[in-house]
Amino acid sequence: MRVRLLHPLHDPDLSPRLPWRLQDLVDDDLELRRVYQAMAGGDEFLLDTAKKIVPLAVTDPDVIVYRQQVLADCLANRAVVQQMYDVAVDGVEVRRKVFLGGLMSRDPQVILRRSVRILELLVENLRQMRALCDEHGDRFSSPGFRQLLDMIATQICNEYLDQLDADLRELHLPRGVMLSAALGLGNKGTGYLLHQPPRRNWWDKLTGSHSGSCGFVVDDRDENGAKALTELAGRAINDIANTVTRSADHVEGFFGRLRTELGFYLACSNLYEKLTTAGAPTCFPLPTPMVPAQFCCRDLRDVALCLTATQPVIGNDIEAQGKALIVITGANEGGKSTFLRSVGAAQVMMQAGMFVTATSFQANIRDAVFTHFKREEDDTHAHGKLDEELARMSDIADVVGSTSLLLCNESFASTNEREGSQIARDVIRAMVKGGVKVVFVTHLYDLAHQLSSQDNPSYLFVRAQRRDDGQRTFQVAPGQPQPTSYGQDSFLRVFGDTAGRNIRHQTVSSG
Secondary structure, eight states, X not given: OOOOSSOSSSOOOOSOOSOHHHHHHHHHHTTHHHHHHHHXXXXXXXXXXXXXXXXXXXXXXXXXXXHHHHHHHHHHTHHHHHHHHHHHHHHHTGGGXXXXXXXXXXXXXXXXXXXXXXXXXXXXXHHHHHHHHHHHGGGOOSHHHHHHHHHHHHHSOXXXXXXXXXXXXXXXXXXXXXXXXXXXXXXXXXXXXXXXXXXXXXXXXXXXXXXXXOOOOOOTTOHHHHHHHHHHHHHHHHHHHHXXXXXXXXXXXXXXXXXXXXXXXXXXXXXXXXXXXTTOOOBOOEEEOSSSOOEEEEEEOOHXXXXXXXSOOOOEEEEOTTOSEEEEEESTTXXXXXXXXXXXXXXXXXXXXXXXXXXXXXXXXXXXXXXXXXXXOOTTOSSOHHHHHHXXXXXXHHHOOTTOEEEEESTTTXXXXXXXXXXXXXXXXXXXXXXXXXXXXXXXXXXXHHHHTTOOTTEEEEEEEEOTTSOEEEEEEEOOOOSOOOHHHHHHHHHHHHHHHHHHHHHHHHO
C-alpha cells in the first residue's frame, strides 16, 4: 500500500539535503521559522513535518504541479482530510492500546499474540479509512488523491477485510496448535509446519473427543514436559509469527506515511487560513525548467511579514525574464531586505508544492536556496565580521550547485567600500559564471555602479523607491544605482529637523 501524495511514482526521501548549519541560516534569514509555526498551529508533529518537507526543493515542475493539485483538494475538503489524518494518527499509535508485556520475549507464541492484536486494531482503522473514502471520494479530483482512493478501493475492499478478520480469529489458535514435522539428521525434527486444525462437530465438542487427530496429555506437575511441548509448538509457529509481525509493520508503516503526507497538506491549510485572515493574496505559482532563467511576480509579499504585521503589507511587481543577477539598491529602510526575503521564501514554498503570497508568480526551479545575510559582531571576538562573512561564503561555495539560488543581503559591507566591492564582484562573477542565480542587496555604490556599467543584458538593477519628501513606498522598481542611500532621511526621522539643521550648519562652518 502506497500513499504517494507527495510524488506520483515513489515515496520521496525526506532526509535533509543541506548541512544543518546552512539550512539554519536559510530558516533564520528568510524567517521561515515563523512560517513553520503558523503551519503547525500548535501541533508538534505538524511543526516537525513542515520543517522536514518544506526545505526539500522539488526540481521537477510536474511534481510541483502534482502537489499543488493535491493541496487544492485539501483546501477544498479540509474537514474530510482532517478525518483521514485522525484515522492515520490512530493507526500509528495503535501499539499504545496493546499490552506489550514480554516485549523482549523471543517466544513465538507471545510474538504471535501481540502481532495479531495489533493487526486486529489496524484492520478497524482500515475499515474507517475505507468508509471515509467511499463516502467522500467523489469530492477529490487531483491525480494524487485519485490514485490513493483507487488503491484503497482495490486493495482494501470489504471482502478482503472480512477475510482478514477470519484469518486473525484463526491465528488466536482457538483449537490449539496442529503441526507436522519430518525427521532430519540424527532423528532430529525438521520441517516444522503449522496446520489449521479441523473444526470439531457438535458431538466432539459435547464429548470432548478429538477424533481423527493425535495429541499429548502432560501431567500438570510435569514442567519439563510442558516446556518441551511449548518449544515444539513454537518451532511451527515461528514462521507464521514473523509473517504476521511483518504484516502489522507494513500496515502501520502505511498509516505512518499517510500521517506525514496528509500532515504536510494540513499544515499548508493552516498557513492558508492564517494568510487569508491577514488579507494576504495567495496563488499557486508557475514553475518552469531550470533554464532559461525566469522570474516574474505580481504583488509579491514577504510571507513572514504578512503573518505578523498589523498594517497591510505592500507587494512588489518585478519582471526579470532571462536575468541571472538582480542587484537591489536604494533608500535605507526602503524595503530592500523585505523584498529579498519575499523572493527567497516564495522560491522555497513554490518548490515544496505550496502556494505563495502573491497574485501571480513564475520562476524557474533551483536545486537549492542559499542565503548570505549580514550578521552581528561575534560576541566571543574569535573572528572579525569580515572573517565570519568569508567563512560563511566558503561553506556555501563548498555545496552550492550550478542551478542554485543565492540571496545576499549587504554582504561584505563590514569592511571598507573598495575592499568589500572587490570581494563581492569576485563572488558574483564566479557564481553567475557557474550558473547560480544571484539576488544581491547592497549599498556599496562602487560595486553596483561597476556592475551596471558592464551593460550586461542578463543583469537587472532595481531600486527601493523614495518620494520627494523622503517617505518610503516600501516598493522596488527598475532603476540604476545612485550614489546615495538617503541615510539623512533616517536621521531626520529619529532626531528631528532641528538636529539636522544644526548638523548641516556645523558641517558648513567647519569647512
